[in-house]
Amino acid sequence: MLRKIAFVAAFAGALLVPAIARADWTPYTRAAQYSTVTDKDVQITMSDGIKLDSDVIRPSAPGKYPVLVEQTPYNKSLVDSSTTFGDNAYFAQRGYVVVIVDVRGTGSSEGQWQSFDDREQRDGYEVTQWAASQPWSDGKVGLFGPSYMGLNQILTAAQHPNGLKAIFPVVPMADGYRDITYSGGEINSGFIPLWLGLVTGASLAPPTYALDGNPADLVQATTELAGHASGIAGFQLSTLVSGITGGDEAYDGPFWKTRSPIEVADKINVPTFIVGGLHDLFQRGEPILYERLKNRVNTRLLVGPWTHVDASVGQGLPGNGVPESLSEIELRWFDHYLKGMNTQIASIPKVTQWAWGDERFETQADWPDPRLSPTREYFRTGKTLSPNAPTSNEAPDQFVQNPVSGVCTQSTSQWTAGLAGQIPCTTDDRLNEATSGGASFTTPPVTSDLRFDGPLMADLWVSTTARDAVATVRVTDVAPDGTSTELTDGWLAASFRKLDPTRSRYVGGQLMQPWHPFTRDSVLPVPSGQPVEMQVEIFPTNAVIAKGHSLRIDVEGGDFPHAVPPTPMFLNELGGVVNVLHDPQHPSYVALPTLGATAHKMPVPNLTRGG
Numbered sequence: 338m339l340r341k342i343a344f345v346a347a348f349a350g351a352l353l354v355p356a357i358a359r360a361d362w363t364p365y366t367r368a369a370q371y372s373t374v375t376d377k378d379v380q381i382t383m384s385d386g387i388k389l390d391s392d393v394i395r396p397s398a399p400g401k402y403p404v405l406v407e408q409t410p411y412n413k414s415l416v417d418s419s420t421t422f423g424d425n426a427y428f429a430q431r432g433y434v435v436v437i438v439d440v441r442g443t444g445s446s447e448g449q450w451q452s453f454d455d456r457e458q459r460d461g462y463e464v465t466q467w468a469a470s471q472p473w474s475d476g477k478v479g480l481f482g483p484s485y486m487g488l489n490q491i492l493t494a495a496q497h498p499n500g501l502k503a504i505f506p507v508v509p510m511a512d513g514y515r516d517i518t519y520s521g522g523e524i525n526s527g528f529i530p531l532w533l534g535l536v537t538g539a540s541l542a543p544p545t546y547a548l549d550g551n552p553a554d555l556v557q558a559t560t561e562l563a564g565h566a567s568g569i570a571g572f573q574l575s576t577l578v579s580g581i582t583g584g585d586e587a588y589d590g591p592f593w594k595t596r597s598p599i600e601v602a603d604k605i606n607v608p609t610f611i612v613g614g615l616h617d618l619f620q621r622g623e624p625i626l627y628e629r630l631k632n633r634v635n636t637r638l639l640v641g642p643w644t645h646v647d648a649s650v651g652q653g654l655p656g657n658g659v660p661e662s663l664s665e666i667e668l669r670w671f672d673h674y675l676k677g678m679n680t681q682i683a684s685i686p687k688v689t690q691w692a693w694g695d696e697r698f699e700t701q702a703d704w705p706d707p708r709l710s711p712t713r714e715y716f717r718t719g720k721t722l723s724p725n726a727p728t729s730n731e732a733p734d735q736f737v738q739n740p741v742s743g744v745c746t747q748s749t750s751q752w753t754a755g756l757a758g759q760i761p762c763t764t765d766d767r768l769n770e771a772t773s774g775g776a777s778f779t780t781p782p783v784t785s786d787l788r789f790d791g792p793l794m795a796d797l798w799v800s801t802t803a804r805d806a807v808a809t810v811r812v813t814d815v816a817p818d819g820t821s822t823e824l825t826d827g828w829l830a831a832s833f834r835k836l837d838p839t840r841s842r843y844v845g846g847q848l849m850q851p852w853h854p855f856t857r858d859s860v861l862p863v864p865s866g867q868p869v870e871m872q873v874e875i876f877p878t879n880a881v882i883a884k885g886h887s888l889r890i891d892v893e894g895g896d897f898p899h900a901v902p903p904t905p906m907f908l909n910e911l912g913g914v915v916n917v918l919h920d921p922q923h924p925s926y927v928a929l930p931t932l933g934a935t936a937h938k939m940p941v942p943n944l945t946r947g948g
Contacts, residue, residue, distance in 0.1 A: 511622025
């Protein structure tokens with residue numbers, strides 16, 4: 338069940354612009370036609386001889402059907418076939434063959450897991466071509482699934498396997514370094530160990546066929562488990578240790594680029610429907626993937642009020658227009674592209690996003706929103722935000738480097754993939770603001786509803802008494818009763834402040850989405866006591882500051898348990914007192930993706946009903 342969200346949103350300067358024409362969502366349903374049968378542990382032999390294990394769920398009636406493929410590292414035998422991400426039997430009952438494959442080195446498959454390496458990516462290509470050529474296949478294939486199973490769709494589609502016609506990635510990653518593993522240069526200690534542990538544990542569960550009493554199967558299962566176990570030290574453990582100690586994996590480079598779908602997105606040539614979440618692990622990358630694909634292939638973007646695995650993805654979809662579940666939307670997409678049915682794909686809006694504050698889904702013509710017109714709010718004396726830059730000297734505000742600040746924030750829920758979402762203090766940042774020692778800046782209550790939509794940027798001028806400074810920037814909505822509801826965040830270490838303007842996003846001359854190399858060669862010194870400029874990328878959101886509410890920017894020295902500095906960075910920042918400067922020579926501010934005319938509004942959905 339989705340928790341009720343307090344009215345939240347964004348501070349913006351309104352522009353009077355014409356309303357944007359839009360297409361309407363229309364319902365689409367189709368009744369079940371078939372009973373199903375499941376073929377367990379069907380082996381697929383890769384070109385290097387490794388055998389991948391799969392389950393095949395198909396209509397019981399003989400014939401040839403289009404195929405939907407999902408590639409999972411979480412053990413196909415442990416994955417619930419009926420989830421808000423898609424019910425596998427649901428598709429088989431409607432005339433599809435569903436193939437669920439354990440990726441190399443996981444579940445019941447042979448080999449060693451290397452998490453999206455070149456060989457695993459090649460497996461996706463070969464599995465898709467295998468699916469297209471089976472006796473029960475009509476030669477048309479679609480890819481589906483969430484998270485890991487969403488982003489490997491992109492890596493597979495970029496290789497153009499024969500028969501692939503469409504993909505439907507749910508909560509996929511774009512950039513392996515920036516989206517998830519390293520936030521502003523700090524390791525994601527909230528999710529990465531949890532994720533590695535999940536894959537490892539699922540890989541060490543005995544295959545189902547090991548329990549059938551056949552000695553040969555028991556020998557094969559034992560051999561596979563031994564291979565999986567040996568790979569744990571070779572990949573999981575070594576990667577984690579390298580990141581924590583400041584090794585090569587703590588920096589962007591070939592390792593992360595190989596595992597980043599955005600690096601191959603320009604090669605995709607099949608229609609793609611992307612589903613994301615405003616508090617998802619991959620909040621940053623989902624709209625970026627849409628943006629890279631929209632001019633190449635038919636693409637849609639649906640972004641909801643969802644974290645990653647709190648069973649809420651797909652819930653809260655408006656029943657008046659938008660279907661009730663992701664399965665219905667997926668069926669509509671695949672019926673069109675794999676079965677050739679007229680499902681009125683053209684009528685689906687290009688972009689549908691939840692809007693904090695409006696508390697409903699709203700459609701827009703594109704992402705970024707064509708009405709984007711950035712404004713600035715400057716940090717000023719008295720802990721205020723103002724559209725006017727400082728004109729005289731103002732005393733700086735301070736915070737102490739505190740790596741364990743941030744425990745009681747929305748960030749805690751988001752970066753534990755929603756698992757900590759029931760902790761009361763994660764829905765109200767006031768406790769954290771009172772105890773973190775951060776520097777907060779707040780606008781006066783706004784006099785009318787104002788909106789922003791897209792990426793934000795904090796331009797911080799800071800000095801520190803240490804040799805590095807790490808800043809967490811929180812964007813919150815402050816209600817009249819004082820409740821401080823976190824909308825989105827950004828992070829950056831001063832040593833990683835080097836900017837690549839050629840890969841950064843500018844709107845009307847305003848930097849909105851800074852791009853930092855995060856390479857070992859890009860590291861800059863942080864002279865103690867001297868001002869340095871940090872341009873902090875704040876992940877995109879879509880929000881409205883309601884009349885009478887205020888916008889708050891809170892700058893802190895940590896974001897625990899989400900982000901922990903690698904050891905060398907931790908030692909350099911340890912004990913530092915950071916000054917946040919706001920004077921005419923060092924005007925710190927936040928750049929907001931403010932909008933003009935309000936987007937089309939859909940009816941408020943019932944957030945308690947299932948998706």
